[in-house]
Amino acid sequence: MTDRLTPLLNVLKGEFGDRLLTSYAVREQHGSGESHLPPALPDAVVMVRSTQEVSTLLKACSDHRVPVIPFGAGSSVEGQIHAPFGGISIDLSAMDEILSVNEEDMDCSVQCGVTRQTLNEYLRATGLFFPVDLGAHATLGGMAATRASGTTTVRYGSMRNLVLGLTVVMPDGEIIKTGSRARKSSAGYDLTRMFVGSEGTLGIITEVSLRLFGIPETSQTAMCSFETLEDATQTVVMAMQCGLALNRIELADILQMQAINSYSKSDLPESPTIWIEMTGSSVAVQHDMEVFEGLAETALRFEPATTAEDAARLWRLRHDAVYASRALRPGIKGISTDVCVPISQLPGCINTIQDVIAKTTILAPLIGHVGDGNFHLVLLYDPQDPDEARDAQMISKELVEMAQSMGGTCTGEHGVGLGKKAYLPAEHGPALGVMRRIKHALDPLNIMNPGKIFDD
Amino acid sequence: MTDRLTPLLNVLKGEFGDRLLTSYAVREQHGSGESHLPPALPDAVVMVRSTQEVSTLLKACSDHRVPVIPFGAGSSVEGQIHAPFGGISIDLSAMDEILSVNEEDMDCSVQCGVTRQTLNEYLRATGLFFPVDLGAHATLGGMAATRASGTTTVRYGSMRNLVLGLTVVMPDGEIIKTGSRARKSSAGYDLTRMFVGSEGTLGIITEVSLRLFGIPETSQTAMCSFETLEDATQTVVMAMQCGLALNRIELADILQMQAINSYSKSDLPESPTIWIEMTGSSVAVQHDMEVFEGLAETALRFEPATTAEDAARLWRLRHDAVYASRALRPGIKGISTDVCVPISQLPGCINTIQDVIAKTTILAPLIGHVGDGNFHLVLLYDPQDPDEARDAQMISKELVEMAQSMGGTCTGEHGVGLGKKAYLPAEHGPALGVMRRIKHALDPLNIMNPGKIFDD
Numbered sequence: 001m002t003d004r005l006t007p008l009l010n011v012l013k014g015e016f017g018d019r020l021l022t023s024y025a026v027r028e029q030h031g032s033g034e035s036h037l038p039p040a041l042p043d044a045v046v047m048v049r050s051t052q053e054v055s056t057l058l059k060a061c062s063d064h065r066v067p068v069i070p071f072g073a074g075s076s077v078e079g080q081i082h083a084p085f086g087g088i089s090i091d092l093s094a095m096d097e098i099l100s101v102n103e104e105d106m107d108c109s110v111q112c113g114v115t116r117q118t119l120n121e122y123l124r125a126t127g128l129f130f131p132v133d134l135g136a137h138a139t140l141g142g143m144a145a146t147r148a149s150g151t152t153t154v155r156y157g158s159m160r161n162l163v164l165g166l167t168v169v170m171p172d173g174e175i176i177k178t179g180s181r182a183r184k185s186s187a188g189y190d191l192t193r194m195f196v197g198s199e200g201t202l203g204i205i206t207e208v209s210l211r212l213f214g215i216p217e218t219s220q221t222a223m224c225s226f227e228t229l230e231d232a233t234q235t236v237v238m239a240m241q242c243g244l245a246l247n248r249i250e251l252a253d254i255l256q257m258q259a260i261n262s263y264s265k266s267d268l269p270e271s272p273t274i275w276i277e278m279t280g281s282s283v284a285v286q287h288d289m290e291v292f293e294g295l296a297e298t299a300l301r302f303e304p305a306t307t308a309e310d311a312a313r314l315w316r317l318r319h320d321a322v323y324a325s326r327a328l329r330p331g332i333k334g335i336s337t338d339v340c341v342p343i344s345q346l347p348g349c350i351n352t353i354q355d356v357i358a359k360t361t362i363l364a365p366l367i368g369h370v371g372d373g374n375f376h377l378v379l380l381y382d383p384q385d386p387d388e389a390r391d392a393q394m395i396s397k398e399l400v401e402m403a404q405s406m407g408g409t410c411t412g413e414h415g416v417g418l419g420k421k422a423y424l425p426a427e428h429g430p431a432l433g434v435m436r437r438i439k440h441a442l443d444p445l446n447i448m449n450p451g452k453i454f455d456d
Numbered sequence: 457m458t459d460r461l462t463p464l465l466n467v468l469k470g471e472f473g474d475r476l477l478t479s480y481a482v483r484e485q486h487g488s489g490e491s492h493l494p495p496a497l498p499d500a501v502v503m504v505r506s507t508q509e510v511s512t513l514l515k516a517c518s519d520h521r522v523p524v525i526p527f528g529a530g531s532s533v534e535g536q537i538h539a540p541f542g543g544i545s546i547d548l549s550a551m552d553e554i555l556s557v558n559e560e561d562m563d564c565s566v567q568c569g570v571t572r573q574t575l576n577e578y579l580r581a582t583g584l585f586f587p588v589d590l591g592a593h594a595t596l597g598g599m600a601a602t603r604a605s606g607t608t609t610v611r612y613g614s615m616r617n618l619v620l621g622l623t624v625v626m627p628d629g630e631i632i633k634t635g636s637r638a639r640k641s642s643a644g645y646d647l648t649r650m651f652v653g654s655e656g657t658l659g660i661i662t663e664v665s666l667r668l669f670g671i672p673e674t675s676q677t678a679m680c681s682f683e684t685l686e687d688a689t690q691t692v693v694m695a696m697q698c699g700l701a702l703n704r705i706e707l708a709d710i711l712q713m714q715a716i717n718s719y720s721k722s723d724l725p726e727s728p729t730i731w732i733e734m735t736g737s738s739v740a741v742q743h744d745m746e747v748f749e750g751l752a753e754t755a756l757r758f759e760p761a762t763t764a765e766d767a768a769r770l771w772r773l774r775h776d777a778v779y780a781s782r783a784l785r786p787g788i789k790g791i792s793t794d795v796c797v798p799i800s801q802l803p804g805c806i807n808t809i810q811d812v813i814a815k816t817t818i819l820a821p822l823i824g825h826v827g828d829g830n831f832h833l834v835l836l837y838d839p840q841d842p843d844e845a846r847d848a849q850m851i852s853k854e855l856v857e858m859a860q861s862m863g864g865t866c867t868g869e870h871g872v873g874l875g876k877k878a879y880l881p882a883e884h885g886p887a888l889g890v891m892r893r894i895k896h897a898l899d900p901l902n903i904m905n906p907g908k909i910f911d912d
Contacts, residue, residue, distance in 0.1 A: 193649030
């Protein structure tokens with residue numbers, strides 16, 4: 001590798017000048033991310049500014065057979081930006097131009113380094129917005145590459161549903177465009193959906209076209225406490241079947257509520273809790289909120305927000321949940337699990353894993369996108385304590401295996417990266433072989449983010 | 457080919473007995489479909505009953521390097537079921553079992569030969585339904601393979617959005633399962649979306665898992681006439697931006713309205729017309745219908761259906777539009793165009809092509825899924841008349857090229873088959889090469905529906 005690296009770095013120095021960075025600090029920042037995994041540093045970082053530059057870089061890396069790892073905001077949690085085989089980290093964060101917004105067609109086109117926050121600020125005057133709202137300050141290119149989702153996915157879908165088209169640089173430097181601005185198409189293979197979620201293993205996404213939506217006329221929020229998880233999820237099932245105007249529906253368990261009360265100095269009931277947000281016309285929202293209150297007959301307490309400030313307060317409690325969790329064990333980052341199961345399986349899945357957790361010393365508060373059947377446990381363990389480390393791994397593994405046995409998936413929205421790789425054979429069976437054949441056909445030299453999703 | 461065919465037929469005779477059919481009548485039926493293209497007959501038809509049988513058949517065809525063409529209901533319009541290189545047509549229509557319905561999770565699993573009508577009848581007692589409602593009596597496997605959509609796609613999305621997972625038999629007979637019952641997943645490449653729309657060129661879909669939805673509490677229908685197409689589409693743009701509870705929004709042009717009046721003995725205004733259907737709670741529907749009426753300030757006439765029977769009458773006029781079109785020239789089937797463009801481009805696209813049409817003798821009524829920017833012209837030409845045939849081809853070609861230049865696609869929902877193949881290089885550019893590489897990687901012998909989507 002070193003043999004191949006030096007001549008490549010000479011080429012890149014000529015092409016990119018001082019935008020080729022090799023300092024330890026920069027490499028460490030680019031090889032860590034938000035993951036609990038130990039860092040794995042690239043040999044160098046290149047700050048690119050255009051699709052053409054990405055093409056130049058990939059061609060050079062291809063010629064020298066050196067790995068390439070795309071980097072956006074560094075917010076991935078499963079080691080997607082790690083460089084286990086070294087190579088070049090392409091930092092795409094400077095590709096942050098909003099290329100076009102078409103208000104009539106409710107779509108836009110952005111460079112991959114634009115964050116969702118930047119896009120939504122830009123859109124404010126138009127009355128339109130882009131709905132995928134994950135917790136991280138992620139780039140839209142990274143969100144596409146990881147098939148990200150968030151609290152409003154129950155209403156609008158994930159990146160899978162909302163990307164209209166992509167510009168992608170292939171391993172040999174070829175630039176392709178997938179999809180179109182048409183809302184739907186039956187014109188050949190759905191390459192857009194193939195690159196969405198491919199985590200930089202097939203090509204590098206440099207531009208993203210997205211669907212936009214009108215900001216709803218009104219929104220209303222409520223919190224709802226239940227005695228049991230079954231009562232909570234059964235209410236959600238009924239609400240989903242009724243097609244209520246749910247924009248968000250989020251679940252926290254008892255430990256999470258305790259953590260929130262402790263962290264936020266709040267006085268919420270410490271029992272399984274649902275936050276809901278309805279959006280739409282005033283009459284529809286009011287009607288649907290009343291229907292929901294009627295459906296939630298097992299609720300211990302139903303607390304609608306009375307003002308916009310009150311709604312903001314309730315959602316801030318939800319959004320701070322991860323910090324509240326970590327505050328249960330200061331200095332500990334934890335593993336964030338990410339299984340997604342059919343909603344009917346949610347109480348069984350949660351109760352079973354909580355029984356497993358109870359036999360250990362691990363604290364594991366739960367927060368989830370209950371309308372999608374996706375939830376996160378933050379497994380708070382001390383990496384220096386081998387017993388805790390073993391227990392945390394055991395819980396994570398048992399949870400994934402249970403989710404898969406229930407018809408679910410090991411990752412609802414975080415992606416595979418390095419962290420979930422071991423679970424794909426059980427989840428996909430022989431279909432994993434088909435994925436490998438696609439990988440091999442499109443990246444025969446295996447330079448694109450090698451070691452992610454599957455081993456070569 | 458004949459050299460390879462005879463030993464294969466001997467093998468298949470042993471495996472399938474009298475479910476191997478070689479009569480001309482059966483082969484003709486399986487090599488025609490609803491397409492305007494001349495028939496191209498397979499050498500034999502095999503009626504299969506299970507995924508395992510499809511596997512056995514594909515393995516045999518692979519061993520003998522004989523083409524395989526999947527056949528569901530025979531409703532495809534672009535020659536997807538044609539056998540330009542002969543081979544075996546696999547008739548999947550007997551695989552018509554509904555395997556499971558999960559009411560709480562609002563999903564189901566069916567064999568590929570189940571039609572959407574059969575599924576919805578089966579679901580009636582559950583209060584759930586499957587929304588994709590194309591005109592044809594198609595199978596759900598065929599709808600997945602063609603990435604089909606329909607009038608409710610503006611609300612629920614197309615087959616692309618609503619398939620959760622698939623069972624697919626690969627060319628060598630290997631059986632794989634894609635996706636899961638989870639609502640979302642980031643676990644590797646989106647093989648489900650790769651097979652959806654692949655038209656049998658990569659593998660044969662034998663089972664389909666689908667999302668279901670609760671039947672809305674109420675629905676309300678209206679028809680709305682405008683002086684110009686611009687007025688009509690501008691109203692649609694505003695309605696889409698407001699996020700109204702539109703379930704369907706369909707457009708017809710003047711000639712289509714004349715055809716409908718003539719065919720259905722109705723007395724509707726012969727001007728650009730929109731049908732809308734709102735669904736949801738009573739209060740939301742009533743509110744949104746009032747908002748729509750307010751937005752439609754340029755409308756010449758706004759006619760809400762006053763009863764369910766009246767609504768059914770208005771939608772029957774819409775659904776009979778294709779028959780009304782054909783009745784303008786009895787005995788003529790016509791080419792159905794299928795472009796899809798950004799909605800802002802719709803008036804320009806339609807007006808320009810109507811100017812082109814006006815210079816010919818071709819009648820071409822227009823009906824469209826205006827909320828998606830997708831519309832169909834039925835180009836009524838006499839295939840025996842070389843001038844008309846040339847003009848029809850010219851109109852079709854000019855329309856596609858214009859749609860592509862507007863950021864649209866040659867096919868919104870009918871697929872590529874044989875009929876749209878020539879337009880893919882312009883639409884996809886070098887991305888078509890990526891599709892070919894995937895095809896070659898997964899079907900190296902090119903036995904899967906060869907000649908469809910692209911030439912070898």
